[in-house]
Amino acid sequence: MSNFFNKSDLTRQDADKIVSDTLNNCDDGELYLEESKSESIVLDDNKIKSSNYSSDLGFGFRAISNEVVAYSYSNEISKDSLKNSSENLKSTLKSIKGTYNHEIPKSNKKFYEDINPIEQKSLDSKLEVLNKVNDFLRKKDGSVKQVTASFAGEQKSIEIIRSGGEALTDVRPLIRFNVSVMLEKNGRKETGVYGIGGRQSYDDYLKNDNWKNVCEEAFRIASVNLESKPAPAGEMKVVLGPGWPAILIHEAIGHGLEGDFNRKKTSAFHDLIGEKVASEGVTIVDDGTIDNRRGSLTIDDEGTPTERTVLIENGILKNFMQDRHNARLMNTRSTGSGRRENYRHIVLPRMRNTMMLSGNQTQDEMIKSVDKGIFAVSFGGGQVDITSGKFVFNCTEAYEINNGKIGSPIKGATLIGDGPSILKEVSMVGNDMMLDPGIGTCGKAGQGVPVGVAQPSILIDKMTVGGTKL
């Protein structure tokens, strides 16, 4: 745990006093202190291309009254610097008075351990794994022309100080191991990428030579794509595989259910609570409480313990995801979804691990039921326009389906759909729910935060596939 009060002339008593003075006449707010240590080690083009270590320290001071949020950050933790920030907040809120809400729920559950993954594995042994990856893939097949492998690790310590002196702390480890391979055959080049990670030590993910499985998977995806044909263009049936394809849920539904867009009524879902927004059998939750998952948090960045929030239950829209600010303005409670990238950013309601739960059909039944369509197994990134509800995502591994049978692989194509109606097109929900491998980062308002997704196989009756073959 970081001690933020041995770094300069600022004592805990000073900080408590400045925080309480500043927030006295506000509705909410806190001082957020953060120290992070991170590393990135990259092997590329047969060499260790970079090894970078960084340390970051700073605070963000927030005061909220009514609908106005004042925020000030600095990476100098000192009495002067905090006083400057305090003056800045007071000047923004000078004419708006509020009543401070001291209430914040408590929990003693923890979803990961206080470890520093960077220190738990020596640099030598990290370099050794990266070199093994490179040798393994290049020896595996002559078509391998480029290999990139990387370790990224982080330990983030935070402390939240609220008016009255209440302090909440969390230490968050996070790692990711990634392999990308490019193959070239008959003049065609294709890449395959695979990664794993979460909130444990590197070796928890790499035991039993698991790095080999990551290599095999990246190689398999690239090999499939070498044989790919142009993708079809137009509306058709789409079967999604389990696990990572749930980023469709994240883009199509998740963002639209974040509290801020609904308070502002700019989300296509804002007036649909209690309404049927999905087929029967579709249940979606956003869960911050799964042990060691990338999107899990013991407390969110406002200090609220996270929870398992039911968003859609059997097709009916139940809840939005809330931070304290939007919850207060919408007369509800925080769901522990207040997150920020780091101390430089304001808190926004965000997703954690977004999951569609299993139904009782099989992937086989889905494929057999499709005359003409595609089977999408893996995706790159996605994006959504919250207001119109239109969302896209890019296939990185997909196949044609003809007459109930999986056919040739198809080239990367964008799929586009309409968020509020897509879940009504879900006609089968599989019994094979799977979590993603722990690689997702969600971007919103310029802030990236780690997230997870999960889903079973599903059949969507109608979606537009953005290929080139008419």
Added chain:
Amino acid sequence: MVKDQEFLKSKASYCLDLAKKMGATDASVTVGHSISETVNFRNKSLEASDRSDGLALSIETYLGKRRSSISSSNLLDENIKTLIEKCFETTKITPEDEFNSLPDKNLLAKKISSLNLYDETRFENDKKIKYLKDLEESASSNNQIINTESSFTENKSNFILANSDGFCDGYKTSSFTTSCVTVAKDENSMERDYEFSSKRHLSDIKQATDLGNKAAKQTIRKLSPKKIGSEKINIIFDKRISKGMLSVFASAISASAIARGTSFLKDKIGEQVFADSINVIDKPDIIKGMGSQNFDSEGVNSTTLQLIENGILKNYLVDTYNGKKLNLKSNGRSGGTTNLYFEKGNISYEDLMKKNSRSLYITETIGHGSNIVTGDYSVGATGFLVEDGEFKHPVNEITIAGNFKDMFKNIILANDLEFEYSVNSPTMMIEGMTVAGK
């Protein structure tokens, strides 16, 4: 106040001295300070204010051909010392890479000319508030607009780049950025659009009312969109999308993508890659330019580069490390392009719109559908069906797809180039792309 050159220089030389003392054969350091203040408005009232004050330090240490780096926001001498020790320890066990080195001394920038990139004007938050009030008044004057969000950000930055070969220089820059996002609603749909302006100097920022009006107009015209069928069609890209094509081109000719062999433009120097009417230029010395720079992120002098001449690829974007791999000299593009643009074409916007009896005009794309390894392109899109030079109706929930290798050869540019951003393009038409819709 943003920290002055002297403060940053003293931190930089402290770092270099320390690295040398520990035994580093070479080192380079960047120290920067940036202050920005943002005011956000929503529906004509204050929503948020945000002040940020950030120092940043990054150091690379070399031991012969071994290299590693660290970065930090904590500039206390004691912390710097710990970090440099850690950095140098890591350097010692990092394997050698023959291409690791500081830039060639004779390529470093020597004389720094003023590009007028800093405007010291303070635009106090009260003035930002007044500006945003005016902006949102005009943005919300039409009753189909149901939500407006706008912001004004003022930024002042200063930096020093120094290396153990004696390079030590930096300069202040400023930027003023304002944006407006509006949401419009009718009985069939809800749509969002935006407009923004970003300049080095406050006096060049667009009028608040113009910006608000434009955002509102662009949003309202998107209401009640229709989906169209799947077909081959000529596509006209609005300037805000056509400039994105340039950014894709730039990433495909970066020396790192070329050296790794992961670009569809590898080994294409001297070959026709665009239509023969096309010229692409990267010009670092535009006065007040948003992408202007005196030197690149390694201190290498940057001068104007013709990237495409009459459709032929002339240059890659070369930094020191990847340049050595490719046996090319750095051309001062570590960190990418500066002010990148297509030279204007010779057909007017109106004539381009009328060129075909039917075409599709794209104002927004979503998704990350550009693959620079294969050149494949597939994105979600929003826009308008154009018939006989007029917008017929808005279109959404479609995708457009093609391959850059073909698309680049089928580009026709209008003559409406303006220098607004760091990447600028005229309105563009690409013939024969695939639209997927109904």
